[in-house]
Amino acid sequence: MSKYYLNYLDELESEAIFVLREVWAQFQNPVILFSGGKDSIVVTHLARKAFYPSKIPFALMHVDTGHNFPETIKFRDDLIESLGVRLIVGSVQESIDQGRVAEEKGKNATRNALQITTLLDAIESNKVDCAIGGGRRDEEKARAKERFFSHRDDFGQWDPKNQRPELWNLFNGKQFEGEHFRVFPISNWTEMDVWNYIKRENIQIPSLYFAHEREVVWRSNSWIPNSEFLKLDEGEEVVTKKIRFRTLGDITITGGIESDADTVEKIAQEVSAMRQTERGNRSDDKRSETAMEDRKKQGYF
Amino acid sequence: MLDNNQLLRFTTAGSVDDGKSTLIGRLLYDSKSIFEDQLEAIESTSKKKGHDGVDLALFTDGLRDEREQGITIDVAYRYFTTPKRKFIIADTPGHIQYTRNMVTGASTANAAIILVDARHGVIEQTKRHAFIASLLQIPHVIVCINKMDLVDFSEEAYNKVISQFEEFSSKLLVKDVRFIPISALLGDNVVNRSKNMEWYQGAPLLHTLETMHISSDINKVDARFPVQTVLRPQSDEYRDYRGYAGRIASGVLRKGDEVTVMPSGFNSKIKSIDTFSGEVEEAFAPMSVSITLEDDIDISRGDMIVRSNNKPEAQQDLEVMLCWLNNSPAKPRAKYTIKHTSNEQKAMVKEVLYKIDINTLNRSSDDTEMSMNDICKVKIRTTKPLMVDPYRENRTTGSIILIDDATNETVAAGMVV
Numbered sequence: 252m253s254k255y256y257l258n259y260l261d262e263l264e265s266e267a268i269f270v271l272r273e274v275w276a277q278f279q280n281p282v283i284l285f286s287g288g289k290d291s292i293v294v295t296h297l298a299r300k301a302f303y304p305s306k307i308p309f310a311l312m313h314v315d316t317g318h319n320f321p322e323t324i325k326f327r328d329d330l331i332e333s334l335g336v337r338l339i340v341g342s343v344q345e346s347i348d349q350g351r352v353a354e355e356k357g358k359n360a361t362r363n364a365l366q367i368t369t370l371l372d373a374i375e376s377n378k379v380d381c382a383i384g385g386g387r388r389d390e391e392k393a394r395a396k397e398r399f400f401s402h403r404d405d406f407g408q409w410d411p412k413n414q415r416p417e418l419w420n421l422f423n424g425k426q427f428e429g430e431h432f433r434v435f436p437i438s439n440w441t442e443m444d445v446w447n448y449i450k451r452e453n454i455q456i457p458s459l460y461f462a463h464e465r466e467v468v469w470r471s472n473s474w475i476p477n478s479e480f481l482k483l484d485e486g487e488e489v490v491t492k493k494i495r496f497r498t499l500g501d502i503t504i505t506g507g508i509e510s511d512a513d514t515v516e517k518i519a520q521e522v523s524a525m526r527q528t529e530r531g532n533r534s535d536d537k538r539s540e541t542a543m544e545d546r547k548k549q550g551y552f
Numbered sequence: 553m554l555d556n557n558q559l560l561r562f563t564t565a566g567s568v569d570d571g572k573s574t575l576i577g578r579l580l581y582d583s584k585s586i587f588e589d590q591l592e593a594i595e596s597t598s599k600k601k602g603h604d605g606v607d608l609a610l611f612t613d614g615l616r617d618e619r620e621q622g623i624t625i626d627v628a629y630r631y632f633t634t635p636k637r638k639f640i641i642a643d644t645p646g647h648i649q650y651t652r653n654m655v656t657g658a659s660t661a662n663a664a665i666i667l668v669d670a671r672h673g674v675i676e677q678t679k680r681h682a683f684i685a686s687l688l689q690i691p692h693v694i695v696c697i698n699k700m701d702l703v704d705f706s707e708e709a710y711n712k713v714i715s716q717f718e719e720f721s722s723k724l725l726v727k728d729v730r731f732i733p734i735s736a737l738l739g740d741n742v743v744n745r746s747k748n749m750e751w752y753q754g755a756p757l758l759h760t761l762e763t764m765h766i767s768s769d770i771n772k773v774d775a776r777f778p779v780q781t782v783l784r785p786q787s788d789e790y791r792d793y794r795g796y797a798g799r800i801a802s803g804v805l806r807k808g809d810e811v812t813v814m815p816s817g818f819n820s821k822i823k824s825i826d827t828f829s830g831e832v833e834e835a836f837a838p839m840s841v842s843i844t845l846e847d848d849i850d851i852s853r854g855d856m857i858v859r860s861n862n863k864p865e866a867q868q869d870l871e872v873m874l875c876w877l878n879n880s881p882a883k884p885r886a887k888y889t890i891k892h893t894s895n896e897q898k899a900m901v902k903e904v905l906y907k908i909d910i911n912t913l914n915r916s917s918d919d920t921e922m923s924m925n926d927i928c929k930v931k932i933r934t935t936k937p938l939m940v941d942p943y944r945e946n947r948t949t950g951s952i953i954l955i956d957d958a959t960n961e962t963v964a965a966g967m968v969v
Contacts, residue, residue, distance in 0.1 A: 255804060255836045256767040259559040259638040268840035269799040272780040276853050276894070300828035301840070304793060305785040388629045395628045414626065416652055416877045418659040418965045419951045420799075421891050425960040439640055441631045527589050 260448055264297065267436035269420065270399055271301040274381055274434050275308055277424035281381035281434075282339060284370075284552060285311040287323035288499040289456050290385025292330075293445055294436055296454050298383075299334070310337040312382065314370045316362040317344040318480050318501045326457040341373030361504050367550045371407040374431055381424065381432045384552055389441045390529070393544035399438050405429035407550030433552075442497075442529050446519040460518065462495040462510045473506025497522075497529040560766055561640045562663040563690070565654050565681045570667045571698045575736035576630060576643060579758065582743040585632035627657045636762040651910065651925035652877040654681065655965060658688035659951070662766045665757075666695045670703045670733070674716040676911045682717070683910050686724035687873060687927070687967065689947060691769045693729045696757060701735040705748040723913060725944070728764075732757050770837045771946050775803030776864065776939075777857040778893035778949075783842055795826060795842035796851055801893060801948035802941075805843070805859070806834040812860045813851055814939045819860055820847040837948075854895040856939045856949075864949055866937035871969040872952065873943075874901075874922070874930045878963035880956075882922035888954040888963065892938045899954065903931040922964075929969070943967035 257265065271294075274281050283298060285291045298307045313327060331338045343365050346352045351372065352365045374382060388395045398414055400422040415423055424432055437445070449456060467474035468487050475481065477489050480503050494507035495518070512518045543551075564572050580586050630641040642657030644650065658664065664685040668678050685693050695717055703709040710733045721729065732741055733752055740746035741756040755763070783795035805811075809822045825835045826842045835841045843857065851857075858864060876882060882901060890899035904920035907928045922928050932952075943950030954964040 255772050256558060257839065258556050262559045262838065265799060265838055265840040269780070269838075272797050272799075272840070276781045301797070302783060303828040303842075304787070304790045304795075304826075305783050306787075389631045395630065396626045411626070415962045416656045416965065417962075418656050418953060419948065420660075421951065421953045423891065423953065423955055423960070423962045425889070425955060427960065439629070439631070441633070443633065444638070525587070527587055 260444065260451060263437070263440055263444060264300070264448070266439065267294075267297045268301040270422070270434065270436040271298050271383070273400075273422050273424070274383060274436075275302070277422070278381040278432070280377070280379055281383060282310045282312040282377070282379050283307075283383045284385070285313050285327065285338075286385070286499065286552075287313070287320075287327050287457060288385065289445060289449065289460060290387065290437065292385075292454060292456055293440075293448060294383060294385045295330070295334070296452060297436060307334055307336050309383065310339050310377075312339040312341065312373060312377070312379070314341045314366050314373065315343065316366060316501050317342070318362055318478070318503050320457075320459055320476075320499065320502050320505075322457050322459050323499060326455075330455075339373060339377055341369045343369045345369075346372065361501055363501060363504060364546065364551075366552075367407075367546065370552070371550050374407065375429075379431060380426065381434055383434045383436065385437060386433075386435045386552065387440050387442075387445075388438050391543045393541070393547055397435060397438065397547075399435055400424050401433045401435065402426065403431050403433060403550065407431070409433075409547050409550070411544065411548065443519070443522055446515070446522050450515045450519055456515075457499065459496045459499060462493050462513045464491055465494055465507065466490070467492050467494060467507060471506070473508065475504075475506055476502055478502045557637055558766060559638045559640065560663065560761060560764075561642065561661050562665060562761065563642045563644055563654070563657040563661045563685075564665045564667070565644050565657070565684070570669050570677075571736045572643075572667055575665075575667065575696065575698065575734075575742065576641060578736050578739060578742045579641075580630065580632050582739070583632045583634055583758070585630075627653050634758065634762060639761065651680070651684070651927070652875065654684050655688060655875050655877075658684055658690055659947075659965070661688075661690045662769050663692040663694060663761065663764065664690045666693060668695060668697050668713050668717070670697050670699050670709050670713065673713050674720060678717070679720055679913075680910050682721055682724060682726065683908075683913060686721075686726045687875075689725070689944060689967075691727060691766070692764055693726050694757065694760060695729065695731045696736075697731060697733045698736055700733045700740060700746075700749065701738055705733075705740075705746070707749070707751045710752070730754070730760060732760065771802035772836060773803055774862055774864070774941065774946060774949075775805050775809075775859045776801040776893075776941070776946070776949050777805060777843065778895070779851055779853055779855045779857065780894050781853055782851065793844070794848075795844055796857065797840075797842045798894065799840045800835055800837040802837045802946050803859070803862075804834055804836040805857075807831075810860045811845070811857050812863060813849055814856045814858060814863065815866050815937050816849070816851075816855070818847070818849045820845040820849060822846075854893075856893065856895075858939075864939045864941045864946075866939055868934050868937050870932045870934070870938070870940065870952075871905075872930055872932050872966035873969060874928050874932075874954075874964050874966040876922040876924055876926045876928070876964050878956070878961055879924055880963075881924075882964070887957070889957055890932070890934055890938070890952055890954055892940065892952045893949060895938055897938065898935045899932050901930050901954075902933050905929040905931065930966075932966070940968045942969065 466477035495510045644657040734741040780798040823844045906915040906917040941949045950968040
């Protein structure tokens with residue numbers, strides 16, 4: 252019977268497809284949280300597989316900080332068109348204009364934390380009962396304790412000490428009015444698994460992941476891209492480097508690394524030799540030791 | 553990494569002092585799975601707390617409260633990969649008040665690592681871990697006899713622990729038990745073979761994890777296909793397509809197989825097994841596929857497609873080993889939602905037959921109140937039949953959870969006897 256076993260990527264894929272189908276069966280109005288990053292792209296690809304030959308039965312929801320890489324927005328729009336799914340955009344700029352949130356002040360101000368309000372508002376106004384995310388347990392220490400089906404109370408908050416036990420493959424998505432779930436189909440994938448899968452499945456990803464020439468500034472140990480939102484400090488200068496991004500977030504906080512990797516094969520090779528975590532270049536995680544846990548409790552992705 | 557590498561899930565249960573965090577740290581560190589920025593973060597926290605050197609326990613503690621109190625509260629998942637396999641560690645706290653977390657981690661594991669301090673031998677906690685591994689039918693148990701450096705790497709100390717463990721485990725149902733003498737702190741027999749224990753002829757821990765046979769851990773005999781959802785594409789090309797989507801729980805299904813749909817009992821044949829990449833001739837657990845049948849039968853979520861000559865039992869009265877997971881004790885004769893595969897019904901715990909003291913394995917039929925972390929044998933009555941197999945034969949179709957409708961919380965996990 253030895254031929255009847257799956258390799259690790261097939262097993263991870265099968266698990267994720269199972270989770271996505273559970274979402275469809277257990278919730279009324281689920282969406283995929285789509286950032287334009289590789290993880291949400293992989294989740295979207297898995298959703299295509301899970302429901303084939305039907306179309307993906309979920310809308311994609313994008314929380315737009317207004318501080319985007321232009322490449323990300325184009326990629327998002329092209330993908331939406333090819334899949335024939337609906338796009339819901341939650342705009343941080345609108346939240347600011349409506350006075351729901353205020354811009355951070357100071358040198359390292361970003362719109363990262365502001366997204367929480369916009370996200371929760373978008374979930375509420377669209378009556379979303381389940382938001383599917385690309386979060387992975389290997390990303391960060393608070394995420395390591397996350398469930399596949401993660402409950403959020405009616406304030407959108409996560410209570411890490413009071414999570415529902417999750418046994419076997421029996422997922423409990425029951426909720427009361429106003430509450431919602433976050434579901435993470437690729438919980439058990441590592442960064443390396445994601446790249447190996449992108450390579451195997453030949454999944455299209457934004458050009459930002461590949462090495463390219465870009466104007467950047469050296470700040471907090473990484474290359475921050477030059478943009479209209481960037482204010483230069485004394486002593487900082489804009490230079491042109493060949494870089495690529497390991498993760499994609501706001502253009503203001505996503506640091507690039509110097510690299511020559513311009514194909515998925517080369518990226519996978521580079522990642523396997525990396526000695527820094529991928530979120531090591533994300534200044535949003537560096538604010539304190541429990542920065543991710545604190546934001547997640549409030550309702551962050 | 554080779555394309556045919558398998559995924560192995562294992563649990564580690566232990567308390568603060570038995571070296572569990574050091575062992576995990578050692579496995580991750582020696583397999584180059586700890587990144588520099590993670591190590592730097594731990595180093596700086598270790599310094600802040602006034603520890604000598606790097607405290608690897610900090611690496612496995614994720615939440616603010618855990619870091620502040622220096623304890624593990626919840627299951628944490630860790631990942632590492634070697635050229636031979638990908639590993640998922642469910643790192644669970646070992647204290648009795650966290651039985652529910654051990655059970656959670658054990659539910660999906662291929663293997664359990666049980667740590668024993670060579671100086672203290674088998675203690676209550678060891679028995680607890682072994683019992684849970686047996687209850688949850690973890691296919692492989694590896695007893696790591698740790699801190700061998702503190703008993704002068706003595707073979708006698710190692711043999712003593714083995715005989716203590718075997719005396720106790722003869723009462724349990726664990727199929728495959730191995731013993732490895734290690735020093736997690738110094739690295740002996742973790743990744744590299746120990747030079748201090750030439751008398752030990754077996755493989756080091758990592759090599760054991762990399763090579764143990766796990767393909768037979770899933771039942772490949774009894775074909776069970778719980779239907780998750782029905783795929784009915786709204787396109788001209790697939791107008792008549794009706795695919796039953798699900799993940800094969802156990803066994804193998806082939807095109808042309810004669811199947812029965814439970815609970816309705818209708819018979820048909822498998823017309824096709826479809827995936828995104830195309831049709832396949834056969835599919836096996838744990839593949840996610842979409843199945844079409846020759847006949848138009850009314851099938852929906854909660855139904856199960858099985859081979860006609862090998863059916864599970866449709867039961868409304870179940871005997872179940874139940875682990876209570878919730879802060880509020882069970883309410884006598886209360887109704888709960890029961891989840892079994894993709895099926896969901898109402899259920900009532902009709903009778904608590906006995907409670908097990910998980911330290912002594914003694915059964916008590918006097919005390920039948922079920923509180924958090926209690927493990928009891930109970931009788932459950934459901935409103936409609938469930939298609940169950942004994943848990944010992946099938947971990948997927950033999951497991952259930954109970955949900956309290958008043959709180960929506962998962963309050964109990966059960967294994968069908």
